[in-house]
Amino acid sequence: MRPDPRPRSHPTYLAFLVHRISGLLLALFLPLHFWALSRAISGEAALEGFLRWADQPLVKASETLLVVLLAAHLAGGLRVLALEFLGWRSSQKTMVAASAGVALASGLLFLFHAG
C-alpha cells in the first residue's frame, strides 16, 4: 500500500525522515570509506591514484552531499537529544529549521573550501 503523505505533512516528521534516511545512506557509505582507507595500506601509489580520481568534479559534488548528510544526521541527533534530555518541546520547529540550516551551511562551507 502506498503511504499517505497527508497525515505526515509536518516539519518534525520531515526531520525524522531526514535523520533516518541520512543515517541509512551514511551506513551504506561506510564500507566505501573503509575501502578508500585500505588503499593507504596497499601503498602510496594506490592511495595517490584514488585521491586523483576523487578530484573529479562529480566526486567532489558527491562529497559535498556526503558532508550535508553527515551534518544533517548530527543536527537531527542533537534535536532528539534536546527533546529528550532538555525537554525542549515548544521550540522543536525552530530546532528542525536550525538543523536544516546547519546541514546546508556545512555543505556550502565544504564546497567553497574544496573549490
Add this chain to the structure above:
Amino acid sequence: MQDRSEPAPTGAVLQVDVWRGDASGGELRRYQVPARENQTVLDVVTHIQREIEPDLAYRFACRVGMCGSCAMVVNGRARWTCRTHVKKVAADGVLELRPLANLPVIRDLATDMAPFFDKWARARGTFQPKDAPDGAVPAEFHVVPPSSPKRQAADAGIECIGCGVCYASCDIVAWNPDYLGPAALNRAWTLVNDVRDGARQPRLDAVKGDAGCHACHSTQSCTERCPKGLDPSGAVAGLKRTLFWNVFGWDR
C-alpha cells in the same frame, strides 16, 4: 438571526466519500450532502445516516469536544469530527471519511477502542494512592502546590480525554502493534509526576523497552495532531529521560 441550517446560497453539494465495510474489508462510497454555511463533519455524517443510509455505523456522544468519541480520519488526518468545520478541510467540496487508523474496525466509521484502552492498563494508567501506616493520610496528600514543577508536569497532560487521535496518527503504532502509543504513555508520564502516586517504579518498568517509550522515533505526529493541544511526544521524551537517570538511581 441567521438560520444556520439553511443551505449555502450557492445551493452547493458536498461530495462525501465514506468508508463502508467491516473487519473483513470495505471500500469508499460516495454520497451527496447539501453544503451549508455552517456545518461540522459530524453534521455531515449524521445527515448521511438520517437521510440516506440508515445503517451507517459511527460513534458520537457530546458533539462539543468533551467526550472524544467521534474521532475519524477526515481527508487523511485523524480529527474530532464534531469540532471540525467542513469548510476548513473540504478542499473543492470533497470530504473523505475513514475510521481511525491503527485500530480494528467494527463497522464503517466505528472502531474497536479496546486495544487502545488495554494499553493504558498495560502502562499502569490508573492512579494508585501512596500508603501511610495505620491508615493515616500520606504527607504528600496534604498540600500539592499547583506551581510546583512536578504538578505542572502532571497538569500538562492531564486533560487527555482518550479520543485516540494521537494513536491513529502514530506511525510507530502502525509499525509495532505492541507499542503502547502516545496516549497511554502520556497518561503514565502524568502519574509519574503525581507526588501522591505510589506506583512510580512499577509504572516506569511497565513503560520501558521496545513496546514502550523507547520505541518512539520522535516524529511528533501525536503532538502535531492532538485536538487538545497536549504534547504526548514531550511526555514520551520525559519518560525516556526519567528512565535514563533512573539507571543511576537518580530521580530527575
